[in-house]
Structures are given as C-alpha cells and as structure tokens.
Amino acid sequence: AQSVSQHNHHVILSEAASLELGCNYSYGGTVNLFWYVQYPGQHLQLLLKYFSGDPLVKGIKGFEAEFIKSKFSFNLRKPSVQWSDTAEYFCAVTSYAGGTSYGKLTFGQGTILTVHP
Amino acid sequence: DAGITQSPRHKVTETGTPVTLRCHQTENHRYMYWYRQDPGHGLRLIHYSYGVKDTDKGEVSDGYSVSRSKTEDFLLTLESATSSQTSVYFCALRDGKDSPLHFGNGTRLTVT
Numbered sequence: 001a002q003s004v005s006q007h008n009h010h011v012i013l014s015e016a017a018s019l020e021l022g023c024n025y026s027y028g029g030t031v032n033l034f035w036y037v038q039y040p041g042q043h044l045q046l047l048l049k050y051f052s053g054d055p056l057v058k059g060i061k062g063f064e065a066e067f068i069k070s071k072f073s074f075n076l077r078k079p080s081v082q083w084s085d086t087a088e089y090f091c092a093v094t095s096y097a098g099g100t101s102y103g104k105l106t107f108g109q110g111t112i113l114t115v116h117p
Numbered sequence: 118d119a120g121i122t123q124s125p126r127h128k129v130t131e132t133g134t135p136v137t138l139r140c141h142q143t144e145n146h147r148y149m150y151w152y153r154q155d156p157g158h159g160l161r162l163i164h165y166s167y168g169v170k171d172t173d174k175g176e177v178s179d180g181y182s183v184s185r186s187k188t189e190d191f192l193l194t195l196e197s198a199t200s201s202q203t204s205v206y207f208c209a210l211r212d213g214k215d216s217p218l219h220f221g222n223g224t225r226l227t228v229t
Contacts, residue, residue, distance in 0.1 A: 009157075034217060043207060043220040044160075090159055104150070104175065105218060107159040 002027035002095045006108035013081055014116050021076040021111050023091030033074040034092040034105065035065055044090065050074065061085070083117045120144045121221035123208050129227045136195040138224050140208030142188075148211045149191040150218065151175075151183065153204040160207065166191055198228045 007022035025031065032051050036044040048059025055067040065076045074091060091108040120143035130136050140149065148167055152160040152175075162175030164183040172183050180202060182194045195202055208221040 004159075006159075043222050044218075045220075046217045049217055092160075104162055104165060105160075107152075107161070109157055109159045 002093060002106050004091055004093050004106050004108040006089075006091055006111050008111050009109070010112045010114070012114045012116070015083055016080050017115075019076070019078040019081045019085075019113070021089055021091075021113070023074045023076065023108055024072050025074070025091075025093045025106075026072065027093065027095040028072075029095055032094040033065075033067060034094075035059065035063070035074075035076050036090045036092060036107075038088045038090065038110075040087070047076070047089075081113070081115050083115050086113060086115045088112050121208060121210060121219060123206075123221040123224050125224060126222065127225045129229060130198050131229055132199060133197050136198050136226065138193045138195075138206055138208075138226070140191045140193070140210075140221060142191075142210050144210065144212065145188055146210040146212040147188075148213075149185065150209040151181075151191070151193045152207045152209060153177065153202075154207060154223070155204050163193065163206075195226075198226075200228050202226065203228045 003026040005024045034049045035047040037047050038044045047063050048057050048065055050057045050067045058064045063078050065074055067074050088110045090110050092105040094105050122141045124139045150165040151163040154160050161177045163177055163181050164175055166172045166185040184192045206224045209218040211218050
C-alpha cells in the first residue's frame with residue numbers, strides 16, 4: 001500500500017523567512033501529487049498539483065513544489081512566508097496500480113506551520 | 118466551494134447509537150469520498166463511491182457503512198458509535214479521477 005510521510009509535525013517561522021516542507025511517498029509507479037492547506041477552522045483547499053511535465057509546479061499564494069522522482073519527494077517551498085500562511089499543510093498522493101485508482105488520495109500526517117509576525 | 122454541503126456540522130452522540138452523516142453535492146460529480154481527520158494521522162479514507170450504488174472500502178472502514186442511491190447524496194453511517202469514532206469527518210468529491218478533490222466544510226462528531 002502506498003504511504004506518504006511528512007517530515008515535520010510543527011514548523012515555526014518568522015515572517016519573511018523561507019519555507020520548505022518535506023514530503024516523501026512510497027509508491028514507485030505513476031503518481032499524481034498534491035499539496036493542500038487547511039486554515040484554522042476551515043476545510044482543505046488545493047495549493048498545487050503535479051500530474052506530469054515540468055517537475056517544478058507553481059501554486060497559489062506564491063507556493064511552489066518540486067517533484068523529484070528519484071527521491072520519491074514532493075517538497076513544498078515558499079521564499080518568504082507571511083503571518084497569513086499560518087495553517088496546516090498536507091501532502092497527498094494518488095497512485096495508479098493496474099490502471100485505476102478511483103482517484104483515492106493518501107494523505108500525509110500534516111505539518112502545522114506557525115508564522116510569527 | 119464546489120457545491121458541497123455536509124450535515125450536520127456538529128453532533129454529539131452517545132456510545133452505541135447509530136449516526137448518519139450526509140454529504141450533498143450540486144455538481145453532478147461522479148466520485149465522492151468520506152475521510153476522517155485526526156491529529157497526527159492526517160486524513161484517512163473511510164469509504165468512497167465511483168457512481169450511484171457503486172461504493173468501496175477505504176483504509177479505515179471498520180464500523181462504517183455508506184450508501185449512494187443518487188448522484189448528489191453520499192451518506193456515511195456509524196452503525197454503533199464508539200468513542201474512537203470521535204473525529205472530524207470530511208466529504209470530498211471530484212469530477213474525474215485525475216482532477217483535484219474538493220472538500221466540504223466538515224462534520225465534527227463527538228461520541229461520549
């Protein structure tokens with residue numbers, strides 16, 4: 001079964017600091033990769049996604065992620081965080097075994113990001 | 118957001134009682150999912166549906182059942198609620214298996 005691992009449970013930064021959140025997955029076949037964000041008290045929202053093509057993908061609010069197939073990684077980055085980026089971030093993977101997955105996503109455990117003004 | 122309504126938004130129930138959570142969509146999307154969110158576990162898939170009356174189990178399906186008698190509604194039933202089922206439950210849907218998930222606002226369930 002596929003699994004997703006997020007390296008950090010809680011990251012604390014000051015505004016303007018750079019951010020990198022790690023994500024590794026276990027499946028070796030074709031994958032689609034996602035980062036979702038959950039602001040306090042809200043539901044999950046899509047930040048960015050990778051299906052194919054350029055391994056560096058850009059999402060909303062200045063976030064980007066790089067897919068490194070050889071490392072089974074899909075790390076999230078932002079050059080300069082803001083207080084409003086305080087949220088929980090989830091990496092998720094869909095894999096295709098035998099040509100179908102019904103779009104089931106496997107999520108990582110989540111990383112809480114706290115940004116101090 | 119994506120026309121998803123979960124009901125109720127909050128519920129407190131006693132151990133041993135049955136509970137049904139409803140997910141209603143106005144998007145006519147084929148794929149619907151129920152996840153539970155617990156601290157330290159992220160989101161875990163309970164059940165999913167790939168069409169009317171077509172459902173299957175996810176990774177944490179024990180103690181849960183689902184039904185989808187029409188495209189717009191996906192019901193999650195806790196047959197006999199236990200304290201370990203205290204959680205936040207999210208419904209999600211997508212229009213194709215390669216499109217991103219869109220989530221509902223969640224149902225906070227407390228089993229006492």
